[in-house]
Amino acid sequence: MSTALIILAAGKGTRMNSDIPKVLHPIAQVPMLVHAMRTGAALAPEHTVVVAGHGADAVRAATQDEDETATVVLQEEQLGTAHAVDQARQALEGFPGDAVVLYADTPFLQPGTLERMVEARAKYDLVILGFHAADPARYGRLVMQGDSLEKIVEFKDANDTERAISFCNSGLLACKADTLFSLIAEVGNANAAGEYYLTDVVEIARKRGLKVTAVSCDESETLGVNSRADLAAADAVFQTRARAELLDLGVTLMAPETVYLAADTVIGRDTVIEPNVVFGPGVTVESGATIRAFSHLEGCHVSQGSVVGPYARLRPGTELAENTRIGNFVEIKNAEIGEGAKVNHLSYIGDASVGAETNIGAGTITCNYDGVMKHRTTIGANVFIGSNTMLVAPVTLGDGAMTATGTVVTQDVEPDALAIARAVQENKPGYARKLFQMLRAKKARKQKEA
Ligand code: UD1
């Protein structure tokens, strides 16, 4: 059976107190909406329809960034969850498969839960995802009779007996798409909130004699994010889970609770991560590497046996070949560092390529930006760059070349050549002593005057 995802993402999230729509706030550096899309991807959906409202342009951009085939529809006024789903009607016109409705603000949903919902669809016309709530608070209550779901009552509309039920509505459901839209067409807004409740489709389906059930999942999967505190807590849960997975995979985390991971961080076996390392999006570290303390990595690839840090910063487009050494206070951006090459101290290498076994001396800088445009620096293999060399891009240094310490390189250097560009030193005998005497006398005069 083919599936279409309908992801509700129109809400404002007032309690986030933010100009950014709630569903774009990140957990582990990935927007909540994208977490929902990735979980939904487990069903290999034929269509994904995201219902946007608040901050629709930004939501559209984030959606299409993740999946350019996804459709974004606009819910101009947020008149309720049924009204939200109804916005997907046109996009799924004539679609013969199932529709699965997800919320963009429930990032912990597990793919397996969606699969169980789809399986239950084989026997039931409408499947709702429920959970047993430790504190049912304001959730909608699921009124069951055996395996059959009779109706969902919103807390605001529930009587005392119904409020005593702890089996609650997560909001997610699965139903044949055309059936779902025909049920929604009958939903009204005569309730305490004056909203079109998606939950009303249950009673309407029952009246039509359709079979309705609820599948249960762990409450932790349905946790929604409504405030910054929820967001921080959700991130913490994600981090704990991701660290445990890495440890299981054979990665050493010296102080796991101090390592911050992104949702897509990939780290190979026998790699050692020292304390206080931050992974931004898009990082792959191969096996047998070491990321030393206080390093910050994003959008980069670190090959086997490389050692990075302490205090290193790898920015997007960094590609480290095997056995490289990137040392303290070194920043690398959009640059390939060849096998066995070393950039050990206090350097900036940006928009560059560095050949195998090349050594970049302390304090070297690729001057890649002229204030308007960026330019590339190309350094061959087995090159020795002397300390404090300024490489004014665009510039190319051939294999086996060398630069003298303090050189400002403005012209290409041919292979095996030495580039030297600095003032010639002159020593003036006895001058230092004279100068010291003069300065000390001056200081003494000033102290007397004061
Ligand atoms: C909903 C359910 C409730 C369930 C709870 C679980 C209904 C009527 N109620 O209540 O039974 O226990 O979720 O968290 O469905 N949204 C739109 N457009 C709208 C309204 C909402 O896109 O017009 C989106 C929101 O952005 C959010 C989701 O739908 O992602 C749920 O909306 P929300 O207002 O949080 O519903 P609840 O009152 O929590």
Ligand code: MG
């Ligand atoms: Mg809610």
